[in-house]
Amino acid sequence: MTAPHPALPARIHPLVRAYLDTRDAVDETLIRFGSPVHLIFPQVYADNLERMRAVLRHQLPGHRICYAHKVNQSRALVRTAEHAGIAIDVASPQELASAIGAGFGPMRIEVTGPKGEAFLRDLIDCGVTVNVDNLWELRRIAELAGDRANVPVLLRISGFPDSPVSRFGVPLAHVDRAFDLLTAHRGRIRFLGFAFHIDSGEPAERVRAFDACLELVERAYGRGLTPSVLDIGGGFRQVFTADADRFDGYVRALRESLLGHREPMSWADNTFGYHIDDGAVHGTPVFHKYANTIPATRMLADLLTAPLERHGGRTIAQVAVDNMIEIWLEPGKSLVDHAGITVARVEFVKELADGTVLVNVDLSRDAVTPADQEVMVDPLVLPSPAHRPGPIGDGSAPHRGAGDIFPCLAPVTESGAVGVYFAGRLCLERDLITNHKVWLAQRPRPGDLVIFPNTAAYHMDLSAAAASMHPLPAKLAVVHRAGSFQVYRDNDYEPLIPVGVPPPRRLPSRRPPLRRPPQRWPVRPDSAGAP
Template sequence: MHKLAPRIHPAVRSLLTRGDLLGSFGTPANVVFPQVFKENVESFRETLARYPVASRLFYAHKVNQSTSFVRAAAEAGIGIDVASVGELHHAVAAGFDSERIEATGPKGAAFLWELTRTGATVNVDNHWELTEVARVAHQAVPVLLRLCPSRGRTSRFGTAESGMPALLDTILDHREVLDLRGFSFHLDTNDLKEKVAAIDACLRLFESAYARGLSPRVLDIGGGFRQVFAADPDGFDRYVQALKAGLAGTAESLSWEGNTFGYRDLRGTPTFHRYANTATGTDQLREILDSPLPGQGGRPVAQVLLENMIELWLEPGKALADQAGVTVTGVEFTKTVGNEETLVSLDVSRDRICPADQEVMLDPVVIYRADPRTYDDQPVGVYFGGNLCLERDLVYEHKTWLERLPKPGDLVVFVNTAAYQMDLSAAEGLMHPRTPKVAAVESDGEFRIQAESGRDECSTPTSPN
């Protein structure tokens, strides 16, 4: 059997022993773990504390709409990065004041108007945004100017370095309402060289601003920090090799209807993450801070920031939600289809499990709830089907090996789904309701399950009955 064993946080694993509790609030359901979220916050804080650089941590709200996560961020004393009016209102309701709110992403007139009234820091994407802030502001608004780096893949966000002088002109023309707090970038990549090059470019912008009498003091390096998904990286690599062998016709096929997952002639870029990654988000942060800057005589990033009294801001989202959520689904039925493959149909759609068009290459946890004597104890390779009336709705298009074939009513739990997976579904188009979300809080050996409103749903010990 080819396994894709997932990494599972101890608190999550503890709850997974309670199939009765997991099934008590119906399926499908999303379960978030605010305590795990807080542990991730502390891990970033501990890493930053090793460097004598002033810094601020912001939770990127867009990764999950969970009220529990937003409240956990507020209670932890960090900031929040919002990208819509709805997220802004959510943050304010959770107790964030203006000093702890930053707005990123593309912003229309209504959002900018709200931000100028709130007093949040506006991470300006383009010249129009900056002039609109100046037009509607009735008091000084702190702004960052977002750079679109020239190195690597072009981003749709930010302003090219060549366009920055015009933004600085606008700030100088409206100094009474535009307070230049600093510069920022966000790269949708884990390439260390690209991030270091972007920091170098931002430092050039600092020098330009200083020369014009401005006093920027913040460098915001965005988010995109890694998660660790797999418990067995070598097992993941073995699965990928077996998948390729199946595509080449030299071994059993592990893909539905010959899906190549982006491979061409066994090369190409696969449509799934590097699940064998073992470096955490904080490992990546240390790499950045320790990296030499070519434009600064090879001195490390942290040293340059310290010497120039520049405050470091960062906006991790998925790294703070790492291991902090699961999606619980139920088995509807099983059957053999025309290609003689076994299909396990679930009460959930693909886009509630897989973000965008990416395949999630992790085995779920199956909780068998029927009488053990009624199962055929033989390993079986299956495909998981979704509940939409669409041919393309396969939850996984790669084969998953199970200890035994599940039965209707059994639970299939997809782990580590809190980041960008729980809230980006289009299934409502077929009138399926949104998947409800609850929070699991462990205390003194017991789990308390709370609806996102905070109302206690049930309280029960973690040990099996």
């Protein structure tokens, strides 16, 4: 029996799967709004939020979730967060305006990241909580506030033992200088507590940071301050892969190809951060985060139940409760995990001089991939109606990249597995959407749809390019109500829109309001049970 080709199957939320299985809904969306499009699923976001809330409710009576707005510019997601009653973390004047426009009051807004003086003035006027990045910010807040404000602040700390140097936060060694400012300006600054952010995903590093901040709480009380909040930041990982064993198998095959032991699997000899030395592959690849299999809820639960040696082995949650410390966190990626996909259309397929097959689509790499990463999950290919030899679900051989996850999808007619690279529409050699080879059971054809999974976290907005005057992909909200799917422009989505009612008109708007109610599509019988 022939061994299967290496593959990186993507994990897909059941609601997203149900939408893609309802092919009439997908086709109508592309007819109405064109291609490419970013699709946001607010109900998946709400599901992720509820799972995280369940962990917190079980461990911590006092907590606050601040959705990290920076992860996606979607208004639909911000409105979903506001409707759910959580707080929001913003990092720019534009994000602040977005949060206020979505209904967040100052008591539910935290502002993080580096801030200039003009921004600080606005924050003081708004009365939001300022997560202070450095001593200059703290000093300027005191000076700008004068006697007219009591600005709520958190002090972000960095430089923890055995942690990499960070460009953000006040180093531990400088905390006494911060205490001097806080005590000298008690009437102008209301000191809430400390904050940190650990992006490594290493549990022990986060525990050390928490313990160090507990010690700072004790020192602050010794200076007459009364901190009651400890903000543990974000950095809770996503789970991209649907099959950890196949992911590991792909990486093994990739390493073999870099050594020349099998056909090339990377574009232009890209090593993805590996290096070859003495006939062996060494180093950590740039795509290592895509290997994660631990969901954010388990990461959070493990953190809250981690014992603290300095506190007699009591857990982080127990120490927080015993000392009346409120835990804040700033999840972004974990809340939008699987809550977004990007859909593009195949424009043409070409073969290069060395036999490499390129599948060119109508978007650029920057619209779906953070600039410094390689997204190590396979895109899904949905054949266009013209290329389907039989009805959906006729039992034909599956189309690689979709068939393993969506067995109802019909294959294209050409036979023979083919390894391809997906290429973008810019006139730049670097515009390769996949620098790793993707094996498909059939060669795609013009008009087929390509689904890029799990693009809601930074992929859609962090570096989307408008080079060559190409417009950015439209962003749409997809919801499932009363047995059917409805699609709204992102700016027009509201969590409480009744089924079949057209979205409200908002002026001014970047896009013209819809002129007709959203389309509704019944869910296919084989999708029953999706949320």
